[in-house]
Amino acid sequence: MNILILGGNGMLGPWVVDALGDRHRLRITDIGEPPPTNYEWLQLDVSNLDDVVGAAEGMDAIINLSVLRPHRRIAFDVNTRGNYNMMVAAVTHGIQRVINTGPHYQMAGPGYEDWDFDLNPDMPPQPGTRLYAHTKALGQEIDRVFTTQHDIYLQTLLFYHLYDPADIGHGPGGSGTESLGQDMMTPYSIAWPDAGSAIRCAVELPLERLPSRSETYMVFTDVPHGKFNNSKARTQLGWQPRYHLEQLWTKK
Amino acid sequence: MRLLLTMATSDLGRSVADLLAPDHELVLTDLSQHAEGHTDVIASDLGDDESTDALVKGIDAIVHVGHGGHFASASDLLDILTRGTYNLLMAARSAGVGRFINLSTLRLLAEYPEHLTVTENWRPTPGVEPVILSSHLCEYVCREFGREGGIKIANLRLGFPIVDGDTAAAAASGESAALAGDDLATAINAALTADLGLNAQSTDAPHPVSFRTVHVQSPIPNGRFLLKGAASILGLWGLREGQGVA
Numbered sequence: 001m002n003i004l005i006l007g008g009n010g011m012l013g014p015w016v017v018d019a020l021g022d023r024h025r026l027r028i029t030d031i032g033e034p035p036p037t038n039y040e041w042l043q044l045d046v047s048n049l050d051d052v053v054g055a056a057e058g059m060d061a062i063i064n065l066s067v068l069r070p071h072r073r074i075a076f077d078v079n080t081r082g083n084y085n086m087m088v089a090a091v092t093h094g095i096q097r098v099i100n101t102g103p104h105y106q107m108a109g110p111g112y113e114d115w116d117f118d119l120n121p122d123m124p125p126q127p128g129t130r131l132y133a134h135t136k137a138l139g140q141e142i143d144r145v146f147t148t149q150h151d152i153y154l155q156t157l158l159f160y161h162l163y164d165p166a167d168i169g170h171g172p173g174g175s176g177t178e179s180l181g182q183d184m185m186t187p188y189s190i191a192w193p194d195a196g197s198a199i200r201c202a203v204e205l206p207l208e209r210l211p212s213r214s215e216t217y218m219v220f221t222d223v224p225h226g227k228f229n230n231s232k233a234r235t236q237l238g239w240q241p242r243y244h245l246e247q248l249w250t251k252k
Numbered sequence: 253m254r255l256l257l258t259m260a261t262s263d264l265g266r267s268v269a270d271l272l273a274p275d276h277e278l279v280l281t282d283l284s285q286h287a288e289g290h291t292d293v294i295a296s297d298l299g300d301d302e303s304t305d306a307l308v309k310g311i312d313a314i315v316h317v318g319h320g321g322h323f324a325s326a327s328d329l330l331d332i333l334t335r336g337t338y339n340l341l342m343a344a345r346s347a348g349v350g351r352f353i354n355l356s357t358l359r360l361l362a363e364y365p366e367h368l369t370v371t372e373n374w375r376p377t378p379g380v381e382p383v384i385l386s387s388h389l390c391e392y393v394c395r396e397f398g399r400e401g402g403i404k405i406a407n408l409r410l411g412f413p414i415v416d417g418d419t420a421a422a423a424a425s426g427e428s429a430a431l432a433g434d435d436l437a438t439a440i441n442a443a444l445t446a447d448l449g450l451n452a453q454s455t456d457a458p459h460p461v462s463f464r465t466v467h468v469q470s471p472i473p474n475g476r477f478l479l480k481g482a483a484s485i486l487g488l489w490g491l492r493e494g495q496g497v498a
Contacts, residue, residue, distance in 0.1 A: 041450075049327060071301035076335035084330055087380075111399060129342070129396050137396075138334055139388055145388070149380050 002029030004022035004059040006046050007066025009035060019196035024224045029055055056089035061097035075135045087146040097153055099202050100143055104158040104188050104218055105231045106136035120229040121216040147213040156216040159195055160188035187227045190220045191243035201237040221245050259317035260293050261286045271437035281307055286322055298336035304343045311349050313444050319357035319387035326382035333390040345402045353443050354394045357387055358409045358429055358467060358477055372465045372481045386467040398463020406443035411469025422470035429476040431469045441484035
């Protein structure tokens with residue numbers, strides 16, 4: 001499969017490339033300078049419609065990993081309008097498979113998380129007004145509306161805290177080390193390699209097995225607290241976490 | 253009331269300004285490119301900066317043109333109606349502006365066949381046309397602010413076309429979703445003061461409801477959209493037989 005990756009040089013990008021690189025032909029793009037890579041690479045700003053459309057030519061799928069958190073203008077440019085540009089590119093080139101990513105609270109914002117349990121990916125989004133969540137939620141809504149009008153299949157994978165399993169509990173820089181044995185730093189966690197494999201599962205899932213043209217998944221490892229529900233990622237994507245990260249919620 | 257009106261040089265903005273001027277003190281604003289040459293209009297691109305804070309200072313309520321403003325590219329429409337609306341609401345909430353009226357459109361529900369009893373409880377079915385999609389997203393922004401509270405937001409979905417005159421003019425237009433200017437003024441004025449919690453589904457206690465959507469077209473015979481919210485929330489036009497209000 002020919003796959004365009006937007007925002008491929010961010011934190012998640014390398015793990016997705018690792019998961020897909022020997023199985024598909026990748027065209028990796030990012031706004032930053034090109035890293036050393038053996039893959040086709042384009043420097044690209046997702047807020048530029050023409051560039052996104054141009055980059056999507058000849059592709060079978062688009063994976064959107066682009067994200068911008070703190071800056072008001074650029075967050076809207078990337079997280080909201082970037083999705084519009086991606087969907088226009090998909091329509092322009094007849095690309096049926098689009099995979100979007102974001103934080104879990106673009107859907108399950110504080111209005112859910114502070115109140116309820118068994119939060120699942122088929123609830124109506126309630127992102128609230130926090131900039132990152134809000135702009136990403138707008139982007140997802142744009143994607144969803146496009147699927148109502150065009151033959152495009154959208155899979156949105158929601159992550160939050162991601163860990164390198166080799167780092168956990170191992171000195172400075174080890175993600176989440178401060179909270180080990182006390183409480184989870186977050187109840188929504190996953191290892192980077194498992195995030196990559198989830199996206200591979202989404203990429204390789206036959207479109208005819210998708211119940212609708214817009215499906216969302218909460219992707220995190222199995223955790224005991226029951227706040228969120230990851231069963232859809234398991235059953236529909238056929239994904240399983242390799243790393244269970246139990247150090248995050250086990251007393252020392 | 254001291255009102256801030258956005259997109260004030262657009263066709264709809266000018267009409268709304270004319271309609272509200274007799275009863276309110278208006279502060280007009282528009283994007284820089286459109287404000288040029290209008291000495292009574294404050295140029296603002298609704299950015300994330302002090303100028304937007306200054307714009308909302310001392311304002312009692314904001315009337316925001318969330319549909320039918322200026323013609324623009326898809327990119328610009330999406331930008332101003334998402335980011336611009338977000339910045340405006342952020343500034344307004346921080347400044348303690350009490351109320352925000354978003355002027356949206358009933359075109360968001362135009363895909364439903366006319367024989368259906370479409371009310372505010374029906375899900376919008378926007379297409380991907382930028383002028384519609386951007387209005388849908390503008391509502392999305394407003395809804396999330398409303399969900400959090402801190403500012404009361406009335407989301408008025410306006411009928412189409414908007415015609416000069418009174419209800420009779422709307423009826424004479426032959427358009428089933430028409431909205432007369434006089435009725436638009438009546439609805440905005442009502443939305444500026446209405447208890448948005450009125451007849452909300454779930455509360456007997458003092459209610460913190462801070463977001464309501466209201467469909468606003470002229471109350472003409474066989475009007476396309478039911479005016480349940482206009483009647484029950486804004487107290488307009490009575491509970492008319494044939495308007496689908498129980």
